[in-house]
Amino acid sequence: MNLLKIPLLLLILPGILSADPIAIDTPLSGWRNAQGERILYTQEVRYPAASVNTQDDQSELASIKGRIAASVKSQDQPFKLIVNGVPMPLRVENGEFSRPYSFGAGSNSVEIRSPDGEAVARTQFYEAYAEKNQPKIRIVLAWDSDGTDLDLHVITPDGQHCYYGDRVLQNGGALDVDVTTGYGPEIFAMPAPIPGTYQIYLNYYGGGGDEDLTVARVVVITHENTADEKQQSFSIPLRNPGELVLAQSFVYP
Numbered sequence: 001m002n003l004l005k006i007p008l009l010l011l012i013l014p015g016i017l018s019a020d021p022i023a024i025d026t027p028l029s030g031w032r033n034a035q036g037e038r039i040l041y042t043q044e045v046r047y048p049a050a051s052v053n054t055q056d057d058q059s060e061l062a063s064i065k066g067r068i069a070a071s072v073k074s075q076d077q078p079f080k081l082i083v084n085g086v087p088m089p090l091r092v093e094n095g096e097f098s099r100p101y102s103f104g105a106g107s108n109s110v111e112i113r114s115p116d117g118e119a120v121a122r123t124q125f126y127e128a129y130a131e132k133n134q135p136k137i138r139i140v141l142a143w144d145s146d147g148t149d150l151d152l153h154v155i156t157p158d159g160q161h162c163y164y165g166d167r168v169l170q171n172g173g174a175l176d177v178d179v180t181t182g183y184g185p186e187i188f189a190m191p192a193p194i195p196g197t198y199q200i201y202l203n204y205y206g207g208g209g210d211e212d213l214t215v216a217r218v219v220v221i222t223h224e225n226t227a228d229e230k231q232q233s234f235s236i237p238l239r240n241p242g243e244l245v246l247a248q249s250f251v252y253p
Contacts, residue, residue: 021119022079022112024066027103033128034061034103064110065098066121077115078146078183084109084225088142089183100176102189103127104134104225135189137173137252138221139200143238145214146182149205150238154188157196157252162188180205193252200250202236204243214238218247 064081081090083101090097090112097112109124141152152175153163160169164178173190202216216236223229236247 020121021069021072022066022114022121023069024064024110024112024121024123026060026063026065027108027110027123027125029123029125031126031128032061034059034132035129062100062102063098064101066096066112068092068095068097068114069119070095072114072119079115080111080113081185082109082111082113086140086219086221086224086231088140088185088219091179091181091183102135102176103132105130105132106225108225133191134224135191136223137188137190137193137198138224139188140184140219140221141186141202141216142184143214143216144183145212148182148212148214149180150184150186150214150216151178151203151205152186152188153201153203155199155201156190157194157198195252197249197251200247202238202245202247204238204241206241212239216247220248220250222252 064083068079078089079092079097081088081097081099090099105127107124107126109122111120111122113120139152139154141150143150151164153161154173154175155161156169156171156173158171160171160173162169162173162175164175167175167178171190171194172192173188176187176189179186200218200220202218204214214237216238218234218236220232220234221229232248232250234248236245238245
């Protein structure tokens with residue numbers, strides 16, 4: 001064998017000779033165009049849910065998928081998913097992660113971090129389809145305890161109520177998935193928001209004991225991934241199963 005070819009082989013096929021602790025299968029880095037792709041923002045309703053997975057016919061252009069090496073997947077805390085600077089928990093099951101996500105036009109970034117922060121994977125891509133219908137309002141709910149079920153409820157200015165029992169509204173608002181296995185995230189998105197007051201309610205549906213405190217984190221993002229992007233973050237302590245609280249209200253625009 002020609003020994004001069006070995007360094008070239010190392011450059012061409014690094015994945016064969018070494019495994020990354022975290023591998024992001026989709027989205028891939030680079031330029032892409034989602035025009036004409038079948039994108040499903042919501043998932044099939046399974047209550048209670050066993051896991052967070054994308055539908056089989058979901059477009060790869062609206063998914064975040066990947067694998068975790070055995071050396072890091074055993075950590076007893078959620079991984080962290082960071083999309084365009086917004087952090088949220090990421091559940092890993094059987095060494096894999098998979099969730100739907102509606103990306104907007106322009107530059108997008110995805111980062112996965114291990115619970116201890118030592119293993120990191122990043123990807124960045126440019127969505128060239130300028131007319132892609134992207135959320136102008138995105139509300140992200142996450143919480144800090146496993147085995148706990150919090151539910152996100154959003155009341156839009158026209159009185160429509162988005163929650164796990166009615167996840168796609170006539171006005172275009174949608175809740176992407178109902179997570180019952182702990183940590184979240186649950187994400188509400190609306191591409192063409194109605195002007196007026198939006199109300200965000202949290203329901204401590206169940207899990208834990210009467211003395212277990214769960215802290216929810218709600219992030220409201222408007223005009224995501226544009227020069228006009230704004231983010232607001234709120235922490236809400238919840239203690240009693242069955243508790244329903246008004247977490248925040250805001251006016252759009």
